[in-house]
Amino acid sequence: MTTVLSLFALTATGAKAEIADSRIGEASYTVTANWMAQTETAPVQIVGIQVEESETGLQITLETIETALNMRVTTASGNALIAEFSNAVLVDNPLEQFEPAEGIALVQVSALPDERVRVVVTGSNAPPIADFESTASGLAISIAPGAAQADDTSDTIRLVVTGEDDEGYNPSSASTAIGTDTPIRDTPFSIQVIPEAVLEDRNVTELGDALETAGGIVENGARGTSAFGPNLLIRGFRLNDTIFRDGISAFSLAPLSTNDVERIEVLRGPASVLFGQGNPGGVVNLVTKQPLSKPFHEVSGSAGSFESYDGALDLSGPLTGAGDVRYRLNLSYENYGSFRDFVDGERLQVSPTLAWDINENTSLDVFGQYTYDRETTDEGIPFDSNGEPIDVPRSRFLNEDFGEFTQDQFSLGYRLNHDFNDNLSLRHSSQYFQYEPERYYPFVNSFDEVTGEAERVEYFAEGTYQRFFTNAELVGQFNTGSVEHELLFGLEYRHDAEDPAFQFDNEFPPINAFNPVYTNEPFEKSPTFFRDDNVDTISAYIQDQITIIPELILLAGLRFDYVDEFRTERNSGEPRQEFEDQSEAFTPRLGIVYKPIEPITLYASYTTSFLPNGAGFLNGNGSTFEPEEGRQFEVGIKTDVTDRLSLTLAAFDIRRQNIVVSDPDDPLLSIQTGEVASRGIDLNLNGEILPGWNVTAAYNYLDAFVSEDTTDIQGNQLEGVPDNQFSLWTTYEIQQGNLAGLGAGLGLLYVGDRPGDIDNSFTLPDYFRTDAALFYKRDNWRAQLNVENLFDIDYFPSTSYGSSLYVNPGAPFGISASFAVEF
CATH class of the missing domain: 2.60.40.3500 (Immunoglobulin-like)
Known part of the structure; x- marks a missing residue:
């Protein structure tokens, strides 16, 4: 804890x-x-x-x-x-x-x-x-x-x-929605907090696994193949540039670890006012473990099925007698196997943080992180034209053992806080972030379901991706008569630079899914396409949280972003091409909160987002496209069922507009008239039912479809998005007597059927997975057993890379044992 x-x-x-x-x-x-x-x-x-x-x-x-x-x-x-x-x-x-x-x-x-x-x-x-x-x-x-x-x-x-944090499964506040630690009940948005207690009880160490208890989020890709960051969808849209770490963008092509995370805050819907450019589905913010004023030392480890094991060290405490300088150091190593033949991976992560209370009004935090990831590239198994998996074992691996994804990632930053007085404070953050991914494997280009033959081409990509981020925010409280204001004003600058190189040509020997013969012969790495991007973003935003009376709160915010992008592209042996694009956008949001009686909150909100289409993406007349835009209307109700159990119900309608689609007059050109929609309801229950009995549950109904297009896909459902989704995780711990500290957990996860591609040519079947846990807490130690897929069902969480070729099989019955001790 x-x-x-x-x-x-x-x-x-x-x-x-x-x-x-x-x-x-x-x-x-x-x-x-x-x-x-x-x-x-x-x-x-x-x-x-x-x-x-x-x-x-x-x-x-x-x-x-x-x-x-x-x-x-x-x-x-x-x-x-x-x-x-x-x-x-x-x-x-x-x-x-x-x-x-x-x-x-x-x-x-x-x-x-x-x-x-x-x-x-x-x-x-x-x-x-x-x-x-x-x-x-x-x-x-x-x-x-x-x-x-x-x-x-x-x-x-x-x-x-x-x-x-005695709130257990039901944290009462979150900073992600409004930028200040505001009670969740006072925010006009659907927001869910996954606390450390849930992460521990489920024994999860990756973001994708941790978000299974957050409604409206599903997998959308296979291991080692993603070009969009973690393979996840929220309310039907990709979580690519909308994952943050303590409020700063944490984009990564590798799965993200949660070993140094205190809690995860999920804000559903567009959030460009505070977070800038991104898709309109929502934001995930990883809140990290902070230095403590008392010495704290914890060692933990686990071992499980498929030759998987990991270990972690969490150290914290004061560095001075007065406690004005404190540290936190999280170290972890994971080595994970798989039920899939030849598939494995590993991750090393080091996360140091130093906190210094310069004086009673000023504090400085310096933080960093280094992560190394390696995992076998695995595209899964094919489906046939009838929408069924071909008749091969779920463990069948159809790539090459030498194919893998690796990434080195490094970040360093600081956060300065200063209180001018009780009503005015300054927050200033800066961070340098760099990751160097490399992806190398034979890419499946086509599949013949009759013969089982899969054609493959050589694929290799590498590059250095860098980001510098800095912002400054003023937070002030003041009154106008009897009306209370909390005003947030911010300025932000971000510079992104990347220089990837790609190789996507030259046929590689095919492989037969029914009788695979692996070449075990790595191909030469020789990139043929080169790109160089430099993007500068300057932003200003303002937000006012207005308490008219304690029962009525208004929220108004506005952001302006200016984006300047310069791109060069070059094929081997050809001259370099240059592209430049400038785009700008205003993104407002409005919200209202009304509390008619003490345990009930009613709210409504309008929120927006924007995402530049990028230089190098040109329409028929050679000009660049306008940024994509997103907007959402949401209404909801939040209620405290008891002092320790809360319920949230939200209904929403999202439209993502200005999508580039084919020109009906010239299929070789594109126009900007496309739109997709996502509408539905979210229901979340979190907290303690009885002493020792905790629960987090979510149900989501989602209708995500192409609302405007120039081709015959208009009206089609968005790929990978289920209509219905349900999750439940509940634990009970004996509170007294000789067996005090002994507990058990039960997890249920239902994901409805989903289109496998945007053409809706086949469907991934629904599945219902059951997980379980048994744990014992005593004094300063904890022992635990976790079971995933208790009844060993066959299921498919997602397609591999958004096509009808391959799908990603879910893991069979697996068990892990973990142990943690504080000293």
Whole structure:
């Protein structure tokens, strides 16, 4: 599990002080008399109390049956620090100790009416400083004596709260939708957070697997063949340039690892106001693990079917005694086999982060990442003209063992935050990002289903892709009368440079699917086509979140992007051709949130996106095309079924316009009149049903089709997009007794049938997969078994590369065992 740091300042006037609002990095929290809402579940049992001296003063440990303790209120009265916990009972005897450590006069732990427990720590001369940290067996409170203030009329102390994110499967806030940590209920969009608890319980380490519990996202490609980044569709559109890492684009041709990720935030629908150019299906933001103020060390590893194994190391803690400089280092290595013959892969990832609190108003984070990926290129198996897989084993491999995809990826950046005052802050980020992919394999060019003969050509591609990104944002809060505003203004610059080279010619010996004979003879790498792209993007955006009354919130945003692209292309032995294109776009969005009663939120929004068509893509008169545009109308309802269980229902209509299609008057030319549509509903349920019983579930209905075209595909369904999709992941963990910590999980995934290509010439059949887990948590360690495809069904998640040639078989029954220990 991961600890979350939040810092609160307590200001006392007279005899009493309450926690005020404060901020660390980009997180902001307001602590009131109900710091965490009381739950309607059974109270947490505090079964033991330990008081021990420490290097800084005193350590108080509250041992619980259930780890989550809800802090109701924390105050300072005189020299006493008072922490009160709701929905808790004291099973152990009350405690009272006088002068347990130097500077500490008294410690008291007692039970209160209405299932509350109070902890009082009285300092000898001033209220002490407390550090609250959730542990595997309860809550640890580190106490340091406070210093008396020189000002007799004002007493200021500081309380540091460090602990687990006790929201479990139901995080209540996300920064992706609006750019600030805003409660999900106050955002007029469909947004889902996949927390670390779900990633751990499912034992997933790749983004594609992690997003199986996020509704409306499906696979769309095979291993090692994608030219669009991770092979995923969201609301019917590719997730290529709309995957981000802490708000900065994280494009990669390799599958993305989640080993250094704290949570995944999924924003559905166009999002160009904050994120710039991209497809209109939505945005996925990977929120990474951040440095902690307390030492944290975790070692984990797993081994599973098909000779797969991995190991990870997670280290964090302070580098100075004051804790103003902290670090986090995530190391992981994965070696994965496959049920497919000759197919394997590996990944090495190193992710360091350094955080420095320069002063109480300014912080600087420096972060980086290095990733190496290698995997066998595998196009799957063919389907016949009847839309059925040919009669070969699902393990049949029809490429060559030497064919593989490799990539080195590197990034380095920083994030600076500065609070000018309580109402105005500056955020500035910069990052350099580079990846060098190489793809090398015999490409299947055609297939004869009668003879089983597959014609192949030599395919090779390599290049260096570079991106520099920088932005600066001002966030201000102010009032106009009784109306509250949170204004976000940003400037952004991005430079993309790439120089790929391609080889796509020369016949390679064919292979027979029914009786394959592998050549095992690598071909010569000799690129024949070269491209050089340089793209500069300058952007400005503004957004205002307007709280008219607490029950009514408006959101308005506008972005302007200017894109300048210069491209050169050259075939071997031919002169270089040059192309240049400039495009610009305004992308607005509007939203409204209305909360008629406390547990219910109604919302509506209009959002837009744009995506340049690029230099070198010319129409009949030699001019370039306008950017593609996307727009979405969405309405929805969000409700808290209980304090720990939330439900979201959304209905939407997306149109992607300005798509380049064939000119009906001249098939050799193109015109820009095409449009595709995606409309449907999303239903998401996340949280805790009963103590220890967690669930995340999603249902999606999607009608994605070609709405305008000049050919006979108008009205066809978009390839790879199912009409119906359902996912469920639920776990139960025993809460007390000798078996406390023992739990089990069940996963269900249904994906409806999908067109295999845009011509709708064949259909991928639907499938219903069942997964399961068994785990045991004890103190500082966790052991777990996960089963995928429990009933060993045959299924096909996707086509290999968007054609009717080959499809991607799903994995059969597989099991993995994992273990993690904190120290």
